[in-house]
Amino acid sequence: MPPGRIKLDDRDIKILTILQSEGRIPKATLAERVNLSPTPCWERLNRLEEAGIIEGYGAMIAESTYGPLTVLFVMMEIESHRTEDFAAFEAAIRDVPEIVECFSVSGGFDYLCKFVTRDLASYQAIIDKLLSNGAGVKRYFSYPVMTSIKKAPIPIQMIADTAR
Template sequence: MGAGRFKLDDRDIKILSILQSEGRISKAALAERVNLSPTPCWERLNRLEESGVIEAYGATIAESAYGPMTVLFVMIEIENHRADDFAAFEAAIGEVPEITECWSISGGFDYLCKFVTRDLAAYQAIVDRLLANGAGVKRYFSYPAMKPVKRTPLPLAMIADMQG
């Protein structure tokens, strides 16, 4: 069953909401918070994991934890618009750990990527490699981020509204 077709009830949404903000909560504490005994809570949690609703667990690391970093959002247009060209570009950026997000978009550009680098020189070196290695970049526009304004997890209330 795909994650997009998984029917969530109020308890599932409560479990997901707690996990989004308190990923290290113990299973016993989670069960108590959603007013279930541990075994039914664990069964729900396993079902959410197995269905793909929960993709992974992890920590959110402060981008500035180890000193100043440069965050840039980059609009990228690729040279050709054949399936092979999109696949080649996506494979090339998949090999670049400093690209922490990349979205295929519509409009005047093909992709919106988030780069996190030490500084602008490190960013430019990455772009130079992408241009030289045949990733198919036609043009790109870089937008340095000044400060984060809002970062939130998935709005689970919206999912509940969509299913109800």
């Protein structure tokens, strides 16, 4: 097992599964659902948080409640592939709230980013700024989302299989 990782048992997995879908569940109810008394359940939660398995708690916001939004996936290639160029790009996009996710990828491009903006004009303004502010973007391809088909948390069983 890699350093810093903890071994998960069936109760830990059940706790994680419940929290992913019911993040606001009262701790006493969670303890009851995993067949533990509150104190041991609380200790497990603390252990999972301290190990970094639980990064935080949040709400899934229905994007449609904000009116029409434009979601785009954007493949980006940077000019040069030196360590400092990757660092400059990553620093530049951290300050762009409309980039809600960004992944370093292999293949023909360097990054896959998810943008959420009011409209295409807002998106283009962000791209123009990235192209002119030294972020090092060489080229990019935009893929507007027409319909969201699936949005799901990570499969807990996958964690369970690798953490045992």
